[in-house]
Amino acid sequence: MAKYPFSEIETKWQKFWDDNKTFRATEDPSFPVEKRKYVLDMFPYPSGAGLHVGHPEGYTATDIYCRYLRMKGFNVLHPMGYDSFGLPAENYAIKTGTHPKTTTEANIEHFTKQIKSLGFSYDWDREICTHSEDYYHWTQWIFLKLYEQGLAYESDKPINWCPSCLTGLANEEVKEGRCERCDAQVEQKNIRQWVLKITEYAEKLLEDLDTLDWPESVKSMQRNWIGKSVGADVVFTTETGDELKVYTTRPDTLFGATYMVISPEHPLVDKLTSAEQKKAVEDYCYQAKLKSDLERTDLAKDKTGVFSGTCAVNPVNDKKIPIWVADYVLISYGTGAIMAVPAHDTRDWEFAKQFELPIIEVLKGGDVDREAFTEDGPHVNSGFLDGLGKQEGIDAMIAWLSEKGVGEKAVNYKLRDWIFSRQRYWGEPMPLVHCEKCGVVPLPESELPLVLPPTTSFEPSGTGESPLAKLTDWLETTCPSCGGPAKRETNTMPQWAGSCWYYLRYLDAKNPREFVGRDKEDYWMPVDLYVGGAEHAVLHLLYSRFWHKVLFDIGAVKDREPFQRLINQGMITSFAYQRANKSLVPTDEVTEVEPGKYTANDTGEPVEQVIAKMSKSLKNVINPDDIIRDFGADSMRLYEMFMGPLQVSKPWQTNGLLGVNRFLNRVWDVAEREISDAEPSDELKKVLHKTIKKVSADTDALEFNTAISQMMIFINEVYKEEKCLRRLWEPFVLLIAPYAPHLGEEMWRMLGKTESLAYEAWPAWDEALCVDDEKEVVVQINGKLRSRLLVAAGTGKDELLSLAMKDEKIIPQLEGKTIVEEIVVPDKLVNIVVR
RNA sequence: GCGAGAGUGGUGGAAUUGGUAGACACGCUAGUCUUAGGAACUAGUGCCUUCGGCGUAAGGGUUCAAGUCCCUUCUCUCGCACCA
Numbered sequence: 001m002a003k004y005p006f007s008e009i010e011t012k013w014q015k016f017w018d019d020n021k022t023f024r025a026t027e028d029p030s031f032p033v034e035k036r037k038y039v040l041d042m043f044p045y046p047s048g049a050g051l052h053v054g055h056p057e058g059y060t061a062t063d064i065y066c067r068y069l070r071m072k073g074f075n076v077l078h079p080m081g082y083d084s085f086g087l088p089a090e091n092y093a094i095k096t097g098t099h100p101k102t103t104t105e106a107n108i109e110h111f112t113k114q115i116k117s118l119g120f121s122y123d124w125d126r127e128i129c130t131h132s133e134d135y136y137h138w139t140q141w142i143f144l145k146l147y148e149q150g151l152a153y154e155s156d157k158p159i160n161w162c163p164s165c166l167t168g169l170a171n172e173e174v175k176e177g178r179c180e181r182c183d184a185q186v187e188q189k190n191i192r193q194w195v196l197k198i199t200e201y202a203e204k205l206l207e208d209l210d211t212l213d214w215p216e217s218v219k220s221m222q223r224n225w226i227g228k229s230v231g232a233d234v235v236f237t238t239e240t241g242d243e244l245k246v247y248t249t250r251p252d253t254l255f256g257a258t259y260m261v262i263s264p265e266h267p268l269v270d271k272l273t274s275a276e277q278k279k280a281v282e283d284y285c286y287q288a289k290l291k292s293d294l295e296r297t298d299l300a301k302d303k304t305g306v307f308s309g310t311c312a313v314n315p316v317n318d319k320k321i322p323i324w325v326a327d328y329v330l331i332s333y334g335t336g337a338i339m340a341v342p343a344h345d346t347r348d349w350e351f352a353k354q355f356e357l358p359i360i361e362v363l364k365g366g367d368v369d370r371e372a373f374t375e376d377g378p379h380v381n382s383g384f385l386d387g388l389g390k391q392e393g394i395d396a397m398i399a400w401l402s403e404k405g406v407g408e409k410a411v412n413y414k415l416r417d418w419i420f421s422r423q424r425y426w427g428e429p430m431p432l433v434h435c436e437k438c439g440v441v442p443l444p445e446s447e448l449p450l451v452l453p454p455t456t457s458f459e460p461s462g463t464g465e466s467p468l469a470k471l472t473d474w475l476e477t478t479c480p481s482c483g484g485p486a487k488r489e490t491n492t493m494p495q496w497a498g499s500c501w502y503y504l505r506y507l508d509a510k511n512p513r514e515f516v517g518r519d520k521e522d523y524w525m526p527v528d529l530y531v532g533g534a535e536h537a538v539l540h541l542l543y544s545r546f547w548h549k550v551l552f553d554i555g556a557v558k559d560r561e562p563f564q565r566l567i568n569q570g571m572i573t574s575f576a577y578q579r580a581n582k583s584l585v586p587t588d589e590v591t592e593v594e595p596g597k598y599t600a601n602d603t604g605e606p607v608e609q610v611i612a613k614m615s616k617s618l619k620n621v622i623n624p625d626d627i628i629r630d631f632g633a634d635s636m637r638l639y640e641m642f643m644g645p646l647q648v649s650k651p652w653q654t655n656g657l658l659g660v661n662r663f664l665n666r667v668w669d670v671a672e673r674e675i676s677d678a679e680p681s682d683e684l685k686k687v688l689h690k691t692i693k694k695v696s697a698d699t700d701a702l703e704f705n706t707a708i709s710q711m712m713i714f715i716n717e718v719y720k721e722e723k724c725l726r727r728l729w730e731p732f733v734l735l736i737a738p739y740a741p742h743l744g745e746e747m748w749r750m751l752g753k754t755e756s757l758a759y760e761a762w763p764a765w766d767e768a769l770c771v772d773d774e775k776e777v778v779v780q781i782n783g784k785l786r787s788r789l790l791v792a793a794g795t796g797k798d799e800l801l802s803l804a805m806k807d808e809k810i811i812p813q814l815e816g817k818t819i820v821e822e823i824v825v826p827d828k829l830v831n832i833v834v835r
Numbered sequence: 836g837c838g839a840g841a842g843u844g845g846u847g848g849a850a851u852u853g854g855u856a857g858a859c860a861c862g863c864u865a866g867u868c869u870u871a872g873g874a875a876c877u878a879g880u881g882c883c884u885u886c887g888g889c890g891u892a893a894g895g896g897u898u899c900a901a902g903u904c905c906c907u908u909c910u911c912u913c914g915c916a917c918c919a
Binding site for chain 2: 216334347348706711831
């Protein structure tokens with residue numbers, strides 16, 4: 001059988017869709033609200049490497065869904081764009097001197113070509129890129145809104161600093177504590193930064209998760225990240241007369257507090273340190289500063305700490321307890337100080353054992369000499385709490401503390417404010433100036449966009465500031481408020497900024513007056529389906545939600561949440577081969593000696609097939625361009641969907657691709673046969689209607705793999721016919737069209753149609769034709785399968801039972817046995833229980 | 836350690852409310868066609884030694900009936916990492 005001419009067909013239809021703007025979406029008021037769908041893909045960063053096989057997976061899934069929805073009469077918004085600010089282009093610029101804009105735009109062109117070669121039904125008129133002035137104009141505008149709301153503030157925050165490159169590094173540029181480029185030891189350096197008060201929205205971000213149709217794993221990750229805990233703040237008084245506030249989730253254990261710990265960065269460290277301990281404490285704090293975050297948070301290490309020389313008074317019993325300085329207490333959480341209850345907290349217990357501090361049991365139930373007891377039990381040694389359980393104890397203690405004015409109920413979040421500045425060139429400039437007289441002054445909206453100034457020097461400034469600090473003409477400006485001399489802010493925004501709100505700009509991509517027109521936002525929002533990789537489960541999705549909530553609070557958008565339904569596509573992995581010592585062997589260096597058995601070519605030792613991420617070194621990277629060239633976009637799309645459920649990760653097997661390609665060749669083979677208007681057989685009609693039903697249900701549920709296997713079943717039957725039966729073929733072509741759109745359009749033409757099928761009505765099925773006339777009913781004895789009966793569908797229970805009893809395989813089974821029970825499930829089975 | 840999810844043939848994966856385990860595809864085996872192609876078509880293909888038995892990570896339980904429900908254990912993937 002000849003290969004079908006996919007290359008010709010695909011080029012032809014891609015041009016047709018482009019020329020005719022087939023997929024342009026408009027805000028047509030005749031569609032009722034429930035017939036409008038906004039289906040969104042996470043937009044890509046246009047890297048120099050081009051499209052990866054992972055990209056088309058999610059994009060194909062949403063494309064199939066969108067094409068299906070259009071045929072079902074929905075008005076569908078399906079846009080695409082680029083997250084085009086970012087580090088790689090800037091690093092490339094430093095190396096080669098090529099402006100990041102040049103690199104980025106060349107990459108975008110390449111990406112667009114690749115994406116179009118897959119035949120996706122995007123409305124390209126709405127394309128956006130975050131680095132264009134028209135776009136970041138409004139990113140800056142939203143930043144001004146955040147600033148106006150008091151949600152942006154300056155603060156000294158640490159960055160990863162490379163003392164050799166004299167520049168700040170992103171986390172991904174730090175490899176094992178060293179600079180990725182020059183291998184120098186990376187330090188932490190405090191610099192002035194802009195920070196967004198996302199913590200103010202912690203509660204809303206947490207609460208509204210419950211309203212979202214998102215994977216439980218993502219919601220759980222976000223809950224975890226926000227990390228809400230409820231407890232109490234308790235104020236201790238120190239010997240120096242200072243108040244030392246601690247946060248605890250277990251105020252009920254206050255009688256068991258035998259010492260306190262403050263973090264080495266705590267503001268009271270100096271004051272609380274006695275003269276005798278001064279040297280020891282200073283040394284300890286210095287050592288702590290040298291440690292990387294990783295070393296400090298390594299759970300396996302022993303606890304370290306040093307006594308400050310000062311005591312505090314426990315407010316419940318006026319006992320004096322020592323204050324220690326230790327790095328197991330984090331300055332960034334709670335108040336940076338804790339009361340230590342070694343009997344009932346594992347960390348405190350370890351610390352107390354290490355430094356031989358007293359352990360007092362205040363809840364019964366464990367053996368606190370052996371380990372910390374963290375479960376519930378009756379209180380002891382606890383004055384007015386004695387006899388109470390954990391929760392009662394907590395409530396009673398909070399009431400007591402409040403009454404005495406030494407504490408109160410408190411809520412804490414792990415979530416920290418969002419460091420929003422980068423010391424980089426290739427990002428949105430912040431629309432702020434620093435005036436000697438007026439301080440920080442925001443630019444008036446009329447001066448937006450604040451354009452990124454041209455330059456040829458992308459080298460870091462050497463001071464930790466962005467390269468913008470070197471551009472004096474741009475830097476020196478006048479204050480919008482007093483007209484006096486002022487300097488522009490040199491920090492730029494992080495890559496997250498542009499991706500925080502891009503879904504809104506698609507709605508009204510060319511609006512020069514507003515970030516989005518209210519009518520457009522009303523028409524489409526919220527996003528009905530958002531598909532992308534799980535790597536954005538926390539940051540991008542949390543930041544977007546935060547911005548959206550701020551925009552909601554200032555009345556700029558109508559919804560509390562931007563993304564109603566979220567799906568993470570699984571990763572496309574690859575096979576690799578593993579030696580007994582766990583080292584991996586590249587794919588092209590093994591031989592399959594028998595099914596499932598592989599040996600390494602060099603040593604001949606047996607190797608095991610394992611699943612690994614695609615990587616150049618394992619020689620298992622698949623380039624989508626090669627696949628499209630050799631098998632066509634429709635095969636590529638179909639295979640990626642046939643591999644397995646969208647949400648799970650699955651290994652690429654080119655042989656599997658061959659299978660779907662073979663299937664499309666068979667489809668083409670049928671399409672080329674003489675068209676006949678004859679009535680198909682009842683059997684074929686049944687297969688067709690079952691196929692319509694299954695493909696409809698599965699496409700609706702995004703279960704594309706099973707929809708495709710049903711279409712294969714259909715073709716396996718129809719293939720046996722001599723002619724192409726129009727009554728079967730027309731509905732089938734419509735069914736396969738969202739999956740293999742080029743082939744679909746071409747076959748539609750072959751059926752004599754003159755219009756694109758993109759807006760043809762989706763086929764309907766006849767339920768009566770979806771049920772079998774005959775059913776195979778199994779007969780079990782004591783749950784074990786003994787015989788099968790072929791009966792008319794809907795045969796009654798009594799008749800099924802009597803048929804089973806008369807069955808020649810069953811009769812001997814019943815001899816000499818007593819029938820205890822008979823279970824009959826019509827159309828399914830008969831189970832006879834005997835003794 | 837905590838949180839989330841997953842373990843089904845040689846491989847990717849199917850299995851409404853518990854009701855025929857292995858759909859569909861890959862691979863493999865045999866056959867057909869003067870046939871060299873990533874051919875195509877037809878048939879077979881969970882495992883075991885035949886009657887028959889055994890099979891959904893392992894063990895136990897509920898049930899007439901368990902891949903599916905419950906308990907215990909193990910393994911793997913992802914996320915977080917002393918969060919007081």
